Amino acid sequence: MIVTVDVGNTRIKAAVFEGDTLLEHFVFDKIELAENIQKILEKFQAIVHLVVSSVGDVDKKSFLVFENQLEVHFVSHEDIFPFTNNYGTPKTLGIDRMVLAAGATLLYPNQNRLIIDAGTCVTYDFVDENNVYQGGAIAPGLRLRYESMHHFTAKLPLLSLQSPENFIGKSTSQSIHSGVVNGLVYEIDGFVDEYKASCKNIIIILTGGDAVFLAKRLKNTIFANSNFLLESLNQTFQYKIKND
The missing domain is CATH 3.30.420.40 (ATPase, nucleotide binding domain)
Structure with missing residues (x-):
């Protein structure tokens, strides 16, 4: 199970996936990041990957605090893309x-x-x-x-x-x-x-x-x-x- 997180210029969006199926999605303010990610992990305890795409000003440390619960991945230019x-x-x-x-x-x-x-x-x-x-x-x-x-x-x-x-x-x-x-x-x-x-x-x-x-x-x-x-x-x- 995967939780994807999109850090935009204004808000943060997140979604939980089982394979290709979107189970639930969330929208919240940046100041509520840690609280809401923790709630998601408590609700979906089978999540093993947290995948982050960010164009906003949220520090990576805000996500790395969850490394003891799951694997954290930041999408970067060095990743493999299908194009x-x-x-x-x-x-x-x-x-x-x-x-x-x-x-x-x-x-x-x-x-x-x-x-x-x-x-x-x-x-x-x-x-x-x-x-x-x-x-x-x-x-x-x-x-x-x-x-x-x-x-x-x-x-x-x-x-x-x-x-x-x-x-x-x-x-x-x-x-x-x-x-x-x-x-x-x-x-x-x-x-x-x-x-x-x-x-x-x-x-x-x-x-x-x-x-x-x-x-x-x-x-x-x-x-x-x-x-x-x-x-x-x-x-x-x-x-x-x-x-x-």
Whole structure:
């Protein structure tokens, strides 16, 4: 049994797997890490591996305290991945993006894959049908768009995510919601259209904390799975075990 942990820029997500089956998933704040990991281990006492992917600022020591209970693994650039990395600066490619690319490669063989992770940032990662990671794009996510307009202007308010009431905003708040939400929706649809035009046999995977909110607003048909990174962590670790 495996527990996978994704340390993001904002929150921590975790999931318990028995083989390929996701038994339960969790979301909690960074300050609650030790407490929640311990609760998971007490609930699922058959867990023998803790697999961590981190882009956040959580110290590794926070996980190593559990070494007396199970084996702790940190995914790194030195691990074995099921794709060829054609990124120009491979050491700068985020571990989360590499894990997503690995999961897509293993779960959707023999086709082109575009993985869109809508979190604090929105990342676009493309793995071609020959299992070559070609690169992608990084853009600000919904929360960053709201925050940047507030912090870098004198009078715009800081708003929380909300569905736009109208396409044409009739107030400052309505205009911000329309600009932030519709702007990102059109961005994602634009990226998807471009990839579809340039390659056939492509699957589009949307994941991340805002995946469900965005999925129903997109014109393109996509596969939305908010737990795809956690599932990809499990797949990547199993691939590593088989190929070490």
